[in-house]
Amino acid sequence: MKTLPLCLALGLAAPALSAAGPNAVDAALKQRFDGDRTGACAVAAIIDGDRVERGMFCADASRRIGPDVAFEIGSVSKTITGALLAGLIAEGRVTLATPLAEVLPSGTTVPSFEGQPITLRHLLSHTAGLPALPPGFAPANMADPYADLTEAQLLDGLGKVQLAAAPGSAWEYSNFGAMLLSVAVSRIGGQPFPELARQRVFAPLGMDATHVGSAPAGTVDALGHRSSGDVVPGWTFAAALAGVGGVRSPLDDMVRYVQAQLGQGDAATVAMLQAAQAPMGNAGQPMAMGWMIAPFNDRDIFAHEGGTFGFSSFVAFDRVAGRGVVVLADTALTDLGGLADIGLPLLDPSVPVGAPRRLQSPPQALLERMAGDFLIGDSLPATLRQRDGALYLQAAGQPEFKLGYDSEGDFFPEALDALLTPDADGQGFTWMQGGGAMPATRVDAAAKAPSADAASLPPAADAAPLADFIGSYPLMPGFALRVFEQGGQLRAQATGQGAFALDAGGPDRFTAAAVGIVLRFVRDDAGRVERLELDQGGQTLGGARE
Structure with a gap:
């Protein structure tokens, strides 16, 4: 259910779509997925006022899905949780300022910071200061990680947290916090999340096939797939926790959901959904009640991505234009950048569509350059070997x-969902898995050795003055990355988004593991930083320093 900063996931690898017309959705899906090595099947819809245009495409021509199957929507479920809370607030049951402790079972230990409590607002906006997952989270079955997590275990984990800063002071995406919010909404509403969602959202909007748990009669759940094409089991959740990512829905039901966000449908439900669109401030990422707010072509859009071990989703809408988009795929694509590279072009045809990742044979020179010993992160030794025209890890x-190797220049394991992106100089790579990024640095004899000219070489990132990197780096028109120093640490902030910390990961190389980003700074012949390259989700953007 990992979510990446929306605009940083946008690639520039293909031409933009022509103006929307007949079969525009089919054309876009084909452009993005035709021949893609994942074999992913996707359905999508553009909602433009009263007009809806739908499409479907399978990368491997298997047609293993139909337009009516239900997909796991992952973290898009959080927007439903936010809407339910908005409705409960409108009824006067709680406010955004209500402390979490007041709605949890008596005796639950809830952390605070110097007397400042965690409130419902903090959970909604991912600013509670909670970790991504509960302390001690140890799934019995990693293929279905939340299946054995109970409400009691969740609350027990809350008592083990010590906050490092005041709630509300910083943004950090937390599925732990979202599960607590789901529990809170269930308790405030007096019913488990699935029943609240059915009564207050699904039924009034005619989303009859949308569900948590067992599918209703006449609805078929799609099978999920890893990016390797292997079938994986669906995810299951305890009822009270399901608001974090437990909803399944077919395309037409999600179209009704977006239409209601734009003002169409049952009046009371529309009012509740639109109340949840109210901005909640910006402590690192502009948020509404479950939605992320992102700048997009001089206006704001509401969006959320979802990803489980077998599915991907992207839902967004532009209130000013009265336009929305839904994209659902039966394959885990988080580590490959998700679905923003098809969702955003469908929302606005001026945005380029991402390219499919097609299998290729790696260049022999690249194999020879990559072979060697590396340290992944701070503590995991690893060896890359090349033989018979392939790389082995x-x-x-x-x-x-x-x-394996694909047309984007990335290597990938054939047995799990991950990505290995080589550095241009062969001195390292980035390992992407589960939405996070870990830098790997060469440690063998092939690494650049000190010489008599070492004094003239660029210093290592942890030794170079931070001022070397400070500046603004335009990555595309109207979208730049500002790099600055704060409190002795380098930080970065994209246009309209929250700032995030950068950790040194090698010479002129920094990472932000929480959002899956690697930054490489490039120096000129005089040793001055002149540009940066940003890697995320297997895509690269670059910009000259201003």
């Missing part, structure tokens, strides 16, 4: 496995 204490 072996981490310490683990078996060796073969890496």
Whole structure:
């Protein structure tokens, strides 16, 4: 259910769509997925006023889905939780300022910071200061990670948290916080999340096939797939926790959901959904009640992505233009950048569509350059070997496995969802898995050795003055990354988005693991930083320093 900053996931690899017309959705899906190595099947819809245009495409021509199957929508479920809370607030049951402790079972230990409590507002806006997952989270079955997590275990984990800062002071995406909010909404509403959602959202909008848990009669749940094409089990949640990511829905039901966000449908439900669109401030990422607010072509859009181990989703709408988009896929694509590279072009045809990742044979020179010993993160030794025209990775204490190669210049394991993006100089790579990024640095004899000219070489990132990197780097028209120093640490902030910390990961290289970003700074012949390259989700953007 990992979510990345929306605008940073946008690639520039393909031409923009022509103006929307007949079969525009089919054309866009084909452009994005035709021949894609994942074999993903996707359905999508453009909602433009009273007009709806739908499309469907399978990368491997299997047609394994139909327009009526239900997909896991993952973290898009959080927008439903936010709407339910908006309705409960309108009824006077709570306010955004209500402390979490007041709605949880008596005796629950809820952390605070110097007397400042966690409130419902903090959970909605991901500013409670909670970790991504509960302390001690240890799934019995990693393929279905939330299946055995109970409400009691969730609340027990809350008592083990110590806040490092005041709630509301910083944005950090937290599924832990979203599960607590789901529990809170269930308790405030007096019913488990699935029943509240059915009565207050699904039924009034005619979303009859949307569900949590078992599918209703006549509805077929799609099978989920890893990016390798392997079928994976669906995710299950305890009823009270399901607001974090437990909803399944077919395309037409999600179209009704977006139409209601734009003012069409049952009046009371529309009012509740639109109340949840109220901005909640910006402590690092502009948020509404469950929605992320993102600048997009001189206006704001509301959007959320979702990702489970077998599905991907993207839902967004532009209130000013009266236009929305839904994209649902039966494949886990988070580590490949998600669905923003098709969702945003459908929302606005001036945005370029992402390119499919097609299988290729890696260049022999690249294989030879990559072979060697590396340190992934701070503590995991790993070796890359090349033989018979392929690259093999072996981490310490683990078996060796073969890496495939695709048209985006990335390697990937054939047995799990992950991505290995080589550095241009061969001195390292970035390992993407689960939405996070870990830098890997070469540690073998092939690494650049000190020489008599070492004094003239660019300093390592942790030794270089932070001022070397400070500046603004335009990545595309109207969208720049500002790099600055705060409190002795380098930080970055994209146009209209929240700032995030950067950690040194090698010479002129920084990472933001929480959002899956790697920054590489490029110096000129005089040793001055002149540009940066940003890697995220297997895509690269670059910009000259201003």
